[in-house]
Structure formats: structure tokens, C-alpha cells
Amino acid sequence: xxxxxKITKSFGTSNAVSDVSFSVxxxxxxxxxxxxxxxxxxxxxMLAGLDQPTSGKMQFGDTLVADGIRGLSLPPADRNAGLxxxxxxxxxxxxxxxxxxxxxxxxxxxxxxxxxRVLEAMEMLSIEKxxxxxxxxxxxxxxQRVALARMIAPRPKVMLFDEPLSNLDATLRxxxxxxxxxxxxxxxxxxxxxxxxxxxxxxxxxxxxxxxxGRIEQFDAPDRLLAEPASAFVxxxxxxxxxxxxxxxxxxxxxxxPNPLLRDYSGHAMVRAEQIKLADEDGPHTFEAIxxxxxxxxxxxxxxxxxxxxxxxxxSDQVARPSGRLRFRFPSAPAAIFDKQGTRIS
Amino acid sequence: MxxxxxxxxxxxxxxxxxxAVALALVxxxxxxxxxxxxxxxxxxxxxxxxxxxxxxxQNLFWRPTINTMIIGLGVAAGCVLLxxxxxxxxxMTDVPGRPAIAFMATLPFMIPSFATALxxxxxxxxxxxxxxxxxxxxxxxxxxxxxxxxxxxTIIVLIAHYxxxxxxxIAAALATVNGDLVEAAQMTGASRKRILFGIVLxxxxxxxxxxxxxxxxxxxxxxxxxxxxxxxxxxxxLSTRLFGMIEIGQTERGYVLAxxxxxxxxxxxxxxxxxxxxxxxxxxxGGKGAKPRRFALGGARLPLALAAWAICILTTxxxxxxxxxxxxxxxxxxxxxxxxxxxxxxDADPAFARGQPGIFHNPQLLSALTTTLILGxxxxxxxxxxxxxxxxxxxxxxxxxxxxxxxxxxFLPMLLPGIAFAAAYIAxxxxxxxxxxxxxxxxxxxALALTAAMLPFAVQTGRATVSQISGDIDEAAKMTGAxxxxxxxxxxxxxxxxxxxxxxxxxxxxxxGDLAITILxxxxxxxxxxxxxxxxxxxxxxxxxNAVTLVILIISMLATGAATLLRGRRRQSFx
Numbered sequence: 050x051x052x053x054x055k056i057t058k059s060f061g062t063s064n065a066v067s068d069v070s071f072s073v074x075x076x077x078x079x080x081x082x083x084x085x086x087x088x089x090x091x092x093x094x095m096l097a098g099l100d101q102p103t104s105g106k107m108q109f110g111d112t113l114v115a116d117g118i119r120g121l122s123l124p125p126a127d128r129n130a131g132l133x134x135x136x137x138x139x140x141x142x143x144x145x146x147x148x149x150x151x152x153x154x155x156x157x158x159x160x161x162x163x164x165x166r167v168l169e170a171m172e173m174l175s176i177e178k179x180x181x182x183x184x185x186x187x188x189x190x191x192x193q194r195v196a197l198a199r200m201i202a203p204r205p206k207v208m209l210f211d212e213p214l215s216n217l218d219a220t221l222r223x224x225x226x227x228x229x230x231x232x233x234x235x236x237x238x239x240x241x242x243x244x245x246x247x248x249x250x251x252x253x254x255x256x257x258x259x260x261x262x263g264r265i266e267q268f269d270a271p272d273r274l275l276a277e278p279a280s281a282f283v284x285x286x287x288x289x290x291x292x293x294x295x296x297x298x299x300x301x302x303x304x305x306x307p308n309p310l311l312r313d314y315s316g317h318a319m320v321r322a323e324q325i326k327l328a329d330e331d332g333p334h335t336f337e338a339i340x341x342x343x344x345x346x347x348x349x350x351x352x353x354x355x356x357x358x359x360x361x362x363x364x365s366d367q368v369a370r371p372s373g374r375l376r377f378r379f380p381s382a383p384a385a386i387f388d389k390q391g392t393r394i395s
Numbered sequence: 396m397x398x399x400x401x402x403x404x405x406x407x408x409x410x411x412x413x414x415a416v417a418l419a420l421v422x423x424x425x426x427x428x429x430x431x432x433x434x435x436x437x438x439x440x441x442x443x444x445x446x447x448x449x450x451x452x453q454n455l456f457w458r459p460t461i462n463t464m465i466i467g468l469g470v471a472a473g474c475v476l477l478x479x480x481x482x483x484x485x486x487m488t489d490v491p492g493r494p495a496i497a498f499m500a501t502l503p504f505m506i507p508s509f510a511t512a513l514x515x516x517x518x519x520x521x522x523x524x525x526x527x528x529x530x531x532x533x534x535x536x537x538x539x540x541x542x543x544x545x546x547x548x549t550i551i552v553l554i555a556h557y558x559x560x561x562x563x564x565i566a567a568a569l570a571t572v573n574g575d576l577v578e579a580a581q582m583t584g585a586s587r588k589r590i591l592f593g594i595v596l597x598x599x600x601x602x603x604x605x606x607x608x609x610x611x612x613x614x615x616x617x618x619x620x621x622x623x624x625x626x627x628x629x630x631x632x633l634s635t636r637l638f639g640m641i642e643i644g645q646t647e648r649g650y651v652l653a654x655x656x657x658x659x660x661x662x663x664x665x666x667x668x669x670x671x672x673x674x675x676x677x678x679x680x681g682g683k684g685a686k687p688r689r690f691a692l693g694g695a696r697l698p699l700a701l702a703a704w705a706i707c708i709l710t711t712x713x714x715x716x717x718x719x720x721x722x723x724x725x726x727x728x729x730x731x732x733x734x735x736x737x738x739x740x741x742d743a744d745p746a747f748a749r750g751q752p753g754i755f756h757n758p759q760l761l762s763a764l765t766t767t768l769i770l771g772x773x774x775x776x777x778x779x780x781x782x783x784x785x786x787x788x789x790x791x792x793x794x795x796x797x798x799x800x801x802x803x804x805x806f807l808p809m810l811l812p813g814i815a816f817a818a819a820y821i822a823x824x825x826x827x828x829x830x831x832x833x834x835x836x837x838x839x840x841x842a843l844a845l846t847a848a849m850l851p852f853a854v855q856t857g858r859a860t861v862s863q864i865s866g867d868i869d870e871a872a873k874m875t876g877a878x879x880x881x882x883x884x885x886x887x888x889x890x891x892x893x894x895x896x897x898x899x900x901x902x903x904x905x906x907x908g909d910l911a912i913t914i915l916x917x918x919x920x921x922x923x924x925x926x927x928x929x930x931x932x933x934x935x936x937x938x939x940x941n942a943v944t945l946v947i948l949i950i951s952m953l954a955t956g957a958a959t960l961l962r963g964r965r966r967q968s969f970x
Contacts, residue, residue: 099578126584138575142597151593152583203583 050075051096051207051239056105057117058091065091067263068105073256075110075206078233078240080250082286083260089243090211092260096241097132097209098125109207126155130207131200135215137192139184139199146171146180149199156203170198173232190221194228201232208233210242214249226253247287251275259283281391284319290351290362292384293320302379303357308334310382314394318383325363327352328378335378336361343368413788413797419781420804423847427819428811434822435650442647446655455640455648456655459631463615463659466550466632470614471607473554478561478606481703486569489689490700497566499707504559505955506714507908507925509619510944511552513932514714516623517721517730517941519543524627527937530717533728544628552620555710557613561606568602569595601670608667612660616812618911623932633659634814634911641818641915650822653815660812715948722941738938754942760927764946767907767924770838774845775902779895781846782853786861789854809851813911820844820916841916848912849902856898860891893961900958904951 052072058065066088073079081089094100095107095115104117109129115122125132139148149170153163171177174194179187184195193213200208210229214222230253233240244250250257251271259266259274259282267279271287278284284292294317298304301311302318311318328335338354338361345351353362354375363377386395435442446456478500484490485497503511520529521543531538541547572595580590621632631639633656640649692699721727723734735741741753754760785805789798808816820843825835834840868890872882888895910925917926924947932940 097582099581124584125582130582132579132582134575134579136575138579140576140579140594140598142600151580152585155583155585155589 050108050110051079051241052108054106054108056092056095056102056107058088058095058100059103064263066095066102069258069263069265070105071256071258071265071268073239075239076237077255078230078242078253079256079258080254081241081243081258081260082245082247082250083266084245084286087260088263089245089260093132093209093211093241093243096207097130098123098128099132128207129205130209131203131205132209133196133200133211133213135212137184137196137213137216139192139195141184144181144183145176145187145195148184148195149202152199152203166202166204170202173201173235174198174228189216190225193217193221193225197228197232201236204236204238206238208236208238208240210240212244213242214244215246229253247291248289251287251289259286278319278385279393281317281319281387281393284385284387288321290322293322293325293361294318294387295320295361295379295383296359297386302334302336303359305357306334306336308381311386314386314388316386316388316394317391319385319387320361320379320383322351322362322364324380324384325361326378327363327365327367328376331376332378334381335376338375338377340373340375410792410794410797412784413792413794413801416781416785416788417797417801417804420785420801420850423781423843423850424804424807427816427823427847428807430823431650431653431819435647435654442651446648446651454631455636456633456652459633459636459652460655460659462546462621462625462630463632463634463656465546466553466621467611467615467659467663469546469550470553470557471611473550474558474561474610475565475603475607477554477558477706478563478610479565479603481558481562481706482566482569484699484703486566487690488692488696488699490692490696490703492700492704496703496707499711500562501559502707503556503710505904505908505951506556506711507619507910507944507947507951508552508556508617509623509910509925509929509932510718510948511555511710511714512548512620512623513721513928513937513941513944514717515548515552516932516937517717517727519548520727527727529727530730533726533730540628545625545630548624549620549630550614552624553614553617554610555714556617556620557610558710560609560613561603564602564606564609565599568599572598604667604670608664611663611667612810612812615660615663616656616814616911618814618914619929622914622929626933634812637814637818638914641821646818646821646825649818653812653818656812656815657810661810664810715945718941718945718948722938722945724938727937738942751936751939754939754946759922760924760943760946762921763924763927763943766838766921767947768950770842770845770923771903771906774842774849774906775899777842777846778849778853778902779856779899782850782855782898783857783860783891783895785850785854786857790858790861805854806851808848811848813848813909814915816848817844817912817915836918838918838921841913841918844912844916845906845909848909849905852905853898853902856894856901860894860898861887897958897961900954900961904954904958907947908951 050072054070056069057067069092081092083089091100095102098114101120101122102115102117106113106117107115112123113121114128140151143151146167149167150163153166158166168177171180174197176191176194176198179191179195184192187195196213213229214225217225226249242249242253254271256268257271257274258268261282267274267283269277269279274283274287278287278292281294285294296303297311297318298315300309300313301307336356338356341353341355341360343350343352350365350368351362352365352368352375353360354377355361356377361377385393388394446452481496481500485493485500490496516529518530519538519542520527521532521538521540522528523540523543528538576594576598577590580594585593615632616634618634618638621630622635622638625632626635633652637649637652637656640646640652717730720730722738723736724730725733725735725737737744737753739753740755742756743750743752751757785801789802792798820840821835824840824843825833827833834843868886869882872886877885907923908925910929913923913926914929917923922930924943928940928943928947931937931943
């Protein structure tokens with residue numbers, strides 16, 4: 050179990066992480082999701098013990114690993130945690146097997162034990178054949194596997210990942226997602242995974258913490274983020290495609306077309322792509338749009354048009370008319386409404 | 396498409412350019428080296444016997460070689476220690492004033508080694524070889540010979556000159572290991588000591604070897620320091636011996652020494668290379684990289700900062716200040732009293748400095764100044780034009796064998812001690828070749844040799860510039876139908892201008908500070924500033940030597956400053 054209580058990290062006068070609290074049960078897969086600069090990597094470094102929180106408490110199971118006010122911070126090795134770096138940080142002067150073995154040597158394991166662990170880790174990631182190669186001689190995907198093997202060989206209870214897939218191409222990324230989940234399932238350790246890619250969060254996580262500006266916008270299971278986004282930021286960040294956020298002004302769509310169900314709210318209304326239909330002619334809740342793009346997806350089409358300068362995406366079974374103009378029909382009620390600050394109000 | 400390119404352009408677009416630069420390199424680099432070897436073997440190879448196995452060889456070869464090796468190894472060790480220490484402080488610790496230290500630590504290389512050697516003399520010289528003592532004797536200390544002359548001061552001066560090389564190389568390597576690699580080791584719970592010996596040192600070792608072997612090669616080929624500090628007490632190195640042999644007309648013996656010197660320098664550079672190539676390429680993958688962690692020095696912070704500053708100031712500002720004082724003080728024993736501008740602007744006065752006028756009244760200086768400036772500018776221009784042509788040929792045309800030859804030959808002068816290279820030029824161009832007259836004693840020969848010697852640097856600048864302008868940009872211009880020269884003028888040159896200008900200035904600085912090549916090839920009627928300074932110093936006119944050296948330093952500093960400005964701004968505009 051990992052639990053955080055009001056963790057804050059300041060650099061000088063600015064807070065990289067402010068007042069973050071959450072807890073996840075043992076064996077879960079927590080994803081810290083957010084745009085770059087949101088504080089997620091700082092969070093991870095504090096979990097690893099590479100940075101110390103300015104205030105707040107952090108517990109792994111029953112062990113207090115960091116307490117900002119008391120200046121307590123267990124060194125990385127005493128936390129029983131492993132970290133996979135974005136750059137992989139493989140030691141270039143050691144072979145693949147050497148890289149995996151070194152942490153075990155530092156931990157003073159016996160020679161036989163080390164040999165068994167190195168072999169086990171390499172087998173789990175199918176890199177036995179690379180044992181005697183140097184990091185500079187293997188591909189990026191293979192380096193990623195070595196980094197993973199090096200992390201799991203000491204059998205940490207907490208596995209930390211810092212955007213581990215961001216240096217890989219799209220195909221490898223999908224393959225490695227599966228490998229990561231396999232490793233997670235096989236070890237039963239608790240994983241904390243930092244990414245800016247919401248697809249990774251949605252496919253891998255048991256828990257997601259969406260971060261923005263050093264704060265947690267929402268802490269929930271992946272499907273809950275889609276069903277019940279807590280803020281406009283979350284609604285616009287997750288989902289493929291992300292939900293449309295339509296500006297509303299005093300109960301009018303785009304400030305022009307009134308809708309009683311919007312009452313007199315101002316801010317943004319969330320309309321999911323699957324709630325928007327393509328209409329042939331004018332009617333209630335229809336808007337003229339200029340066609341921007343059509344993306345075929347799983348036998349259907351994502352049709353994006355520009356309405357009043359805002360990109361609106363609908364899911365449709367047919368391709369839009371080639372005239373370059375189209376009409377969207379909005380549902381009578383939006384899925385959610387957010388105020389101007391982005392806070393959900395209905 | 397060929398019709399759209401000019402006829403010259405289309406010829407150049409094939410393999411003509413590579414062929415042309417290969418030819419130029421053969422004339423500039425390969426031919427002199429081949430000649431020097433041939434001339435020692437044919438018509439007679441007696442010179443080899445004289446140098447290696449005769450009554451003379453003890454004095455001619457073995458003793459100078461031992462001295463050369465001691466200097467080379469001492470300087471390499473000193474440079475690695477000093478450069479490594481500063482690199483560690485700047486990259487890995489929280490020592491105050493890191494950017495300033497990093498900047499200062501690269502400067503000594505810009506100060507010609509004869510300037511540092513002269514500055515050493517102003518403090519530590521004793522009266523043993525005439526010309527008066529230095530500052531310390533003036534203060535009443537008796538300076539022992541070993542501190543005034545010979546091996547110790549030569550090694551110290553050369554370390555002060557070359558440690559900048561080791562610093563640059565080691566700092567770059569440390570910067571790659573700092574950050575993720577160290578943190579990955581910290582995650583395992585390894586102790587600081589274990590991280591240092593298990594991770595940091597092994598990753599940095601190639602850089603240490605590279606820095607050490609570069610310093611070694613520089614030190615064994617250096618002429619100025621052993622000549623100024625060693626010759627007065629008859630300490631000979633291979634380069635001073637080689638100079639002596641050619642000066643007294645025993646050119647074959649000189650050539651043999653030149654070949655041996657090239658051999659020694661090459662063996663050590665080769666050894667270094669071999670040790671490096673046995674290891675894997677240590678390129679690490681770039682991540683966003685955590686902020687490099689700085690090792691907190693705690694109580695040692697201030698003393699270490701003071702040590703770093705002391706090293707930097709002792710090797711950059713202090714020598715210059717000493718030279719200024721020494722060029723103003725009539726008595727070398729009292730550097731800071733009775734200052735006079737006589738040595739700069741005084742008229743000839745029989746009561747003063749044996750009637751020598753101040754340097755600005757010396758017609759020789761004025762002619763040396765113009766010759767140096769013109770030579771520096773033309774060599775810089777020539778070397779960089781050839782350099783960029785070579786760079787274009789290497790990146791845009793891949794001709795089997797020939798491209799490889801061009802790349803090797805253009806890098807070769809880097810491995811050749813300047814004075815040996817100059818000897819090779821005398822060997823080839825000293826006598827008439829067919830209808831071509833002998834070039835010995837002409838400025839053209841000097842210019843050719845310097846151009847060839849500057850090529851490795853010029854090619855590097857050229858390559859950086861050419862690769863900076865990606866193939867895409869050139870191809871985008873090609874799509875519009877613009878010809879080779881049109882593209883060169885409208886696209887390539889404007890983009891490359893800043894980089895080229897900076898490269899030109901640095902080449903210029905290297906040329907005007909060179910003594911090893913110019914000392915053998917200068918024309919007696921109009922010597923260069925560096926040669927003038929050297930001959931003043933060897934005649935015992937130290938104030939004049941210092942003043943001339945300062946003139947060189949001022950020009951160098953202006954040019955270096957301008958180059959730094961150009962580079963700095965260029966980095967912002969194109970990435």
C-alpha cells in the first residue's frame with residue numbers, strides 16, 4: 050500500500066507539487082497522468098527517494114518513508130523500490146547481464162542467487178540472448194527491456210516508471226505495454242507509472258491520478274474518469290477522442306442558441322462525440338460546421354468540424370458530404386457542465 | 396534536371412569536388428611527409444645511423460627522447476589531474492561560481508605557451524644564464540636552478556597550457572554520467588564510493604585517456620616552452636634538437652628526428668585510441684534528464700572553490716599581469732617599481748637597454764605586426780575555404796576510397812608535431828621542383844604549411860556548419876530549380892556565416908600564436924611577432940619579448956572574444 054498525506058514540494062517560491070493526498074492498495078497499478086510540467090515526475094522522484102518533500106507524509110505499507118516537516122526521508126535503497134528511467138539510464142560500460150547484476154551485487158546477494166535472479170529477469174523479458182552485449186549495441190526496445198529486467202531483479206515491492214515508453218515507436222509501445230502489465234502481474238508489486246499519454250493510463254491503470262499545475266484534478270479508476278470527469282481539464286484530457294467542451298454563455302450554446310437544460314450557466318458543456326449526430330437539415334440543436342477532417346476508426350468515422358471557431362468531433366457511421374459543409378445535431382442535454390473555472394457544476 | 400544546373404555545378408555535383416580536395420590534400424599533407432621519409436633514405440640513409448646508433452646518438456636522440464617522454468608523461472598526468480579536478484568541481488559539485496570557473500578553465504589554451512613560459516621567467520628566473528634574475532631573486536630569495544630552468548618549469552608551464560584540453564573533454568564526459576546514470580545507481584543503495592568507482596570512473600575513463608593522450612601529444616611537440624626554459628641550461632627535447640639540427644644545416648639529421656618525433660606522438664595517440672576502441676561507444680540516450688544532482692561539498696566548499704579559482708587565475712590572468720609588469724619595469728628584479736613605457740614607445744637611447752628602441756619604434760616590429768596580421772588572415776581564409784570544401788565533399792559526395800582518403804588526410808596534421816611538419820615542408824619545397832622555384836624562405840611556404848596545419852580544425856568547423864544546414868534545406872532549394880552556386884550563395888553561406896566567421900577567428904588566433912611552425916619557416920627579412928618575441932627572449936631582452944607577446948595576446952583576446960560572441964548568438968538562432 051502506498052499512501053500520501055498532503056505532500057508538497059517547493060522549489061524556491063513556486064510549488065511543483067501542492068497538497069497531494071491519495072492512497073492505493075498493494076498490487077495496484079497507479080498512473081500519474083498529466084501534461085508536461087504538471088508535477089508528475091517530481092511526485093515520482095519523491096516516491097523514489099531522489100527528492101524530499103517539503104511537507105507532508107509518505108507511507109509504503111506500514112513504513113513511513115518520508116516526512117517533510119521532520120526532514121525524514123529514507124534513502125532510495127531502503128524503500129524496496131525500483132525505478133525505470135525515461136532515458137533507461139543503462140550503465141554503458143557494463144553488459145546487459147552486468148547491468149542487471151550490479152544492483153544485486155550492491156545488495157550483497159550470493160553468486161548463485163545473483164545468477165538465478167539475472168537469468169529469471171532476462172527470461173521474463175526474453176532478452177537471454179543479449180546477455181553479453183553492451184547497451185550501445187542493442188536497439189531502443191531491447192534497452193527498454195534491459196532497464197525493466199534490471200529494475201525487477203532485486204524484487205522490489207514498489208515499481209516506479211518515469212515515462213518509460215516515450216522513446217519508443219508506436220508499435221513497440223503497444224508491445225511494451227503488454228510486457229509491463231505481464232511483469233506487474235507476475236511480481237505482484239505496486240506500480241506507479243508517470244505518463245502524459247492518456248491511452249497508456251486508460252489501458253494499464255487500476256487507479257489514475259490526473260495532475261495539473263502540481264495538484265490532483267481527479268483520483269479515480271480509468272472508467273470513472275470517462276464517465277464522471279471532475280473538471281473540464283479531465284474531460285478534455287482523457288478519452289479517444291476526448292469529449293467536446295462546448296462554450297456556453299447564460300444558457301446558450303456558443304452564447305447564441307438557447308437551451309433550457311443549460312439553465313443560465315456560463316462555462317463549458319461536455320458533449321461526448323458519440324452523442325453528436327450528423328444532420329441533413331436544420332432543426333433544433335443543429336449547428337452549421339466547416340468540415341476539418343475525417344478519421345476512419347474501427348469501421349466508423351470521427352468527423353471533426355469547426356463551429357464558431359471551436360473544433361467539434363462526432364462519431365458517425367457515414368462519411369460527411371464532400372461539399373465541405375456539414376451539420377451537427379447536439380443532444381438535448383450535455384453530459385456535464387463546468388463553470389468558467391473548470392469546476393463541475395452539473 | 397541537369398540542364399538547370401550550371402556545367403561547373405553539375406561537374407562538382409558528381410565526384411569532381413572530392414577529387415579536387417583529395418589532390419589539394421596530397422600536395423599539402425601527404426607529399427611533404429613522403430618527401431621527408433624519402434630524403435632520409437635516399438641517396439643515403441646515413442642520417443638514421445648517425446641519429447640512432449653512433450657516438451652522437453646519445454646527445455642527438457636518446458637524451459632528448461628521454462626528456463621528451465618525461466615531459467610528455469608528466470604533462471599528461473598533470474593535465475588529467477588538474478583538468479579532471481576542475482571538471483569534477485564544475486559538473487558534479489555545488490562549488491560556487493561554476494560557470495565562471497568553467498569559462499576560465501578553457502582560456503589557457505588561448506594563451507600561447509611562450510607567453511606562459513615568459514611569465515614563469517619573470518618570477519622564477521635566476522641570474523645563472525645572464526639577463527638578470529626574476530621577481531623572487533629581487534625579493535632576496537635564491538632560486539635554485541631546477542625551479543628556474545629545465546624540466547620542472549617546462550612541465551609546469553605546459554600543464555598550465557594544456558590542462559584546458561583535458562578539462563573540456565572530461566567535463567563533457569562527466570556531464571553525460573551525471574544525472575540518470577548516477578541516480579540509477581543510487582536507487583540500488585550503492586555507497587558514494589561504490590558509485591564513483593563502479594559507475595562514474597569507468598564511464599569517464601575514455602575521456603580521461605583521450606584528454607591525457609591529447610595533452611601528451613601536445614607536450615611532446617611543443618617547442619616554445621622547452622626552448623625558452625630548457626635551452627639556456629642545455630636541456631634538449633626532440634623538438635628543440637630538431638630545430639637546432641635544421642638551423643645548423645644538418646637537415647637530414649633534423650628530418651630523421653622529425654620522423655621519430657612524429658612516431659612517438661603517433662604511438663601514444665594510437666595507444667590512447669586503441670584503449671578507447673576496445674570499449675563500447677558510451678553514447679547515452681537523451682531523456683528529459685533530471686536536474687543534475689550536485690554533490691554537497693559542505694565545509695570543503697570554500698577551500699575547494701579557492702583552489703579552483705587559484706588554478707584559473709594562476710594560469711590565465713596572473714601570467715598576463717606579470718607580462719604587463721615585466722614589460723614596464725627596467726629591472727627584472729623589481730617588477731613593480733620604476734615603471735617606464737620605454738620598452739613600448741621609447742626612442743633608441745644608448746643608456747637604456749643597449750640602445751634598443753621601444754617596440755613601436757622598432758621598424759622590425761611594425762613589419763612583423765603587418766606580416767603576422769596578413770599571414771594570419773590569409774591562412775585563416777585559405778584553411779577555412781579548403782575546410783568547408785572538404786566538409787561539403789565529405790557530407791554530400793560519397794566516393795569509395797577517395798572520401799576515406801580525404802577524411803584521413805585532412806585529420807592527419809592534427810597528429811603531427813608542428814615543428815616536424817615544418818621540417819617536412821622544407822624537405823619538399825626547400826628545393827626547386829621542376830619548373831617551380833624553391834619556396835624556402837618565402838612567405839608562401841610558411842602560409843602553405845600553416846594552412847595545412849590548420850586544416851583539421853577548419854574541416855571540423857566546416858563539418859559542423861555543413862551538417863547544421865541539413866540536407867533538407869538544401870533540397871528544398873534544389874526543388875525550386877536553383878543551381879549549385881545559387882544555392883551556395885543564397886542558402887548555405889548566409890546560414891553558415893556566423894559559424895564560419897567564428898571558425899576563421901579561431902584559426903587566426905592559432906596562427907598568430909604559433910611558434911613551432913613559424914620558427915623553422917619564417918623569412919628573416921620580415922619575421923612574425925611570435926618569432927620576434929622568441930628572438931628577443933633568447934637575446935636576453937625580456938622586456939621587449941614580453942611587450943611583443945602582449946601585442947599577440949591582445950590581438951588573440953580580441954579575436955577570441957569576437958568568436959565567442961558570434962558562436963553564442965548563432966546557437967540561439969539555429970538549432
